[in-house]
Amino acid sequence: MGTGKVHKGRNDFPEDPTDVLRSVLDLAPAGEDAATGDLLFTGETPPQARGRVFGGQVMAQSLMAAIATVDEERGIHSMHGYFLRPGNALLPITFAVETLRDGRSFSARRVQAMQEGKTILSLISSFQDPVSGLEHQSPMPTGVPDPESLPSTSDRLGRMRHPIAQEWSWARPFDIRHVDPPIEIAPDRREVATNMVWMKTFSAMEGNANLHRAALAYASDYTLLEPILRRHGISWVRPGISVASLDHAMWWHRPARADEWLLYVQSSPSAQGARGLSNGRIYSRDGRLVASVAQEGMIRVPGDLQYRVKNSVQSLLLKGASRPRR
Numbered sequence: 162m163g164t165g166k167v168h169k170g171r172n173d174f175p176e177d178p179t180d181v182l183r184s185v186l187d188l189a190p191a192g193e194d195a196a197t198g199d200l201l202f203t204g205e206t207p208p209q210a211r212g213r214v215f216g217g218q219v220m221a222q223s224l225m226a227a228i229a230t231v232d233e234e235r236g237i238h239s240m241h242g243y244f245l246r247p248g249n250a251l252l253p254i255t256f257a258v259e260t261l262r263d264g265r266s267f268s269a270r271r272v273q274a275m276q277e278g279k280t281i282l283s284l285i286s287s288f289q290d291p292v293s294g295l296e297h298q299s300p301m302p303t304g305v306p307d308p309e310s311l312p313s314t315s316d317r318l319g320r321m322r323h324p325i326a327q328e329w330s331w332a333r334p335f336d337i338r339h340v341d342p343p344i345e346i347a348p349d350r351r352e353v354a355t356n357m358v359w360m361k362t363f364s365a366m367e368g369n370a371n372l373h374r375a376a377l378a379y380a381s382d383y384t385l386l387e388p389i390l391r392r393h394g395i396s397w398v399r400p401g402i403s404v405a406s407l408d409h410a411m412w413w414h415r416p417a418r419a420d421e422w423l424l425y426v427q428s429s430p431s432a433q434g435a436r437g438l439s440n441g442r443i444y445s446r447d448g449r450l451v452a453s454v455a456q457e458g459m460i461r462v463p464g465d466l467q468y469r470v471k472n473s474v475q476s477l478l479l480k481g482a483s484r485p486r487r
Contacts, residue, residue: 174332175332177363177364178332178333178334178335178363179334179362179363179364179366179420180334181207181332181333181334182334182335182362182366182376182379183366184205184207185204185205185206185207185218185221185222185379186221186222186225186372186375186376186379187204188202188203188204188222188225188226188229188256189202189203189204190202190229191203191255194257197257197259199257199258199259199273200226200229200230200257200258201255201256201257201258202225202226202229202255202256202258203253203254203255203256204222204225204226204253204254204256205253205254206218206248206250206251206252206253206254207250207332208250208332209250212249212250212251213247213248213249213250214247214248214249214250214254214281215382216244216282216382216406216409217378217379217380217381217382217383218379219248219254219274219281219282220240220242220282220284220378220379220382220409221375221376221378221379222254222256222274223242223256223272223274223282223284223286224237224240224272224284224286224371224374224375224378225372225375226256226258226272227258227270227272227284227286227288228371228372228375229258230258230260230270231268231270231288232268233369233371234290234291235267235268235288235289235290236288236289236291236370236371236374236413237286237287237288237371237374237375237413238287238288238289238412238413239286239287239410239411239412239413240284240285240286240287240378240409240410240411241284241285241286241408241409241410242282242283242284242285242408242409242410243282243283243284243407243408244281244282244405244406244407244408244409245280245281245282245283246276246279246280246281247281247405248274248276248281248282249276252276252277253276254274254275254276254281255274255275255276256272256273256274256275257272257273257275258270258271258272259271259272259273261285266289266290266292267287267288267289267290268287268288268289269285269286269287269288270285270286270288271283271284271285272284272285272286298414298449298450299442299450300448301424301426301444301448301450302357302424302426305340305357305424306340308338308359308361308422311338311339311340311359312338313336313337313338314333314336314337314338317343317345318345333383334362334363334379335360335361335362335363335379335380335383335419336360336361336362336363337358337359337360337383337384338358338359338360339356339357339358339384340357340358340359340424341355341356341357341391344387344390344391344395344396344397345396345397345398346396346397346398347396348390348391348394348395348396348399349391349394350394351391352391352392352393352394353388353391353392354388354389354391354392354428354429354430355388355391355426355427355428355429356384356387356388356391356427356428357424357425357426357427358383358384358424358425358427359422359423359424359425360380360383360422360423360425361419361420361421361422361423362376362419362420364420365420366418366419366420370416373416373417373418373419373420374413374417374452376419377413377417377419377423377443377451377452378411379419380419380423380425381409381411381425381441381443381452381454382406382409382456384425384427385427385439385441385454385456385458386404386406386437386439386456386458386460387427387439388427388428388429388439389429389432389437389439389458389460390460392429392432393432393462395462399462399463400463401462401463402460402461402462402463403459403460403461403462404458404459404460404461405458405459406456406457406458406459407436407456407457407458407459408456408457409454409455409456410454410455410456411452411453411454411455412452412453412454413451413452414450414451414452414453415445415449415450415451416451417443417445417449417451417452421445421446422446423443423444423445423446423451424443424444424446425441425442425443426441426442426443426444427439427440427441427442428440428441432460435459435460435461436457436458436459436460437457437458437460438455438456438457439455439456439457439458440453440454440455441453441454441455441456442454
């Protein structure tokens with residue numbers, strides 16, 4: 162089984178994949194927008210096999226930009242973001258932070274993540290001073306195998322020569338271990354709308370509670386749409402499949418460290434109109450519910466009605482073009 166240790170001896174990927182996360186969360190201040198007064202930050206993107214910015218990355222960076230403008234004792238407790246355009250991994254990202262409110266116990270920030278003057282993610286986050294109050298939580302599932310007994314992604318995909326398999330195996334900063342049968346290659350024949358994974362960074366991370374919450378937002382975008390694919394017996398390598406995150410919401414309930422094992426419990430209540438909704442609950446190993454997540458994604462599969470209509474129209478056009486004129 163996988164060890165979760167830092168990778169050694171690979172020249173084409175970082176020796177410690179967690180360095181990727183440390184790097185992308187380290188934003189550079191870029192002054193102030195003269196017209197709006199928004200505080201500006203810039204961030205970079207590591208190389209991506211598909212050339213697109215990972216959604217979890219731009220969310221986490223947006224949160225780090227917001228965090229930099231709020232008193233350190235105020236912890237982030239919620240965020241709501243819309244993915245408006247795909248991000249180009251070759252271009253830097255500018256983050257413009259607008260102060261919406263600074264109250265006695267809450268602060269709110271709006272962040273626009275932009276490339277070439279166009280917004281790729283629009284996100285609002287809220288912060289709160291520590292306070293006591295009513296408390297309850299949904300229980301953690303029982304009978305879940307320990308992460309040490311499960312294979313890592315690199316154990317399963319590391320020898321495949323496909324660039325995406327290599328990236329998932331060696332460049333991701335999180336060690337992700339599926340409790341359910343993985344669906345990267347083969348579909349789940351059970352057709353259930355659930356999914357569970359253990360996850361943590363490969364090595365220890367320094368930083369305060371807000372940094373670990375931003376890191377958790379990064380990881381929360383992994384595997385969240387898999388319950389939808391599982392429900393319909395679809396794997397990630399299904400020819401012609403198109404998947405994209407449309408929005409993402411997250412609520413942090415209790416402190417947690419991104420470098421300790423966390424159980425990510427996921428389910429999908431509905432899919433319709435080429436969109437699917439997934440919900441997630443993230444638990445610490447000792448059973449505390451540390452965060453809740455919701456995301457709607459676009460999922461287009463060849464054979465859907467829109468694909469059949471599109472292909473039929475293209476076929477008719479091609480037939481028409483091939484007919485001799487009278």
